[in-house]
Amino acid sequence: MSYIYKVTSKAQWQLAESFGYFAGSGIDLTDGFIHLSSAAQLIETVTKYFAGQQDLVIVVVDTEKLGDALRWEPSRGGALFPHLYGVLPTSAVVECLDLPVDEFGAHWFPPGPWNS
DSSP: OOEEEEEEEHHHHHHHHHHTEEOOOHHHHHHTSEEOBOHHHHHHHHHHHSTTOOSEEEEEEEGGGTGGGEEEEEOGGGOEEEEESSOEEGGGEEEEEEEOBOTTSOBOOOSSGGGO
């Protein structure tokens, strides 16, 4: 299995769980696809777009369950990023991890492939 990651607020993810799918955050809806990250891209994504934000989660997604709606496209610095054209079904999610902020405002990443 291969995994990709979505960072979003706990509230948005709880809403997605109640509907059975995640339609995207504001930037996703504006851009027409759901922005995701590989493990190697996750920390930089959080640092750049979610600095200091509290009550976030890392949603771990099984790429095999997304089909042709998942595309790897050039983004930041020409690197290929996973973009999902369509909703993210909660059935494709393996787990959801809290992403707390420490007393200095930095995110504390739980153990995972992004720490390697």
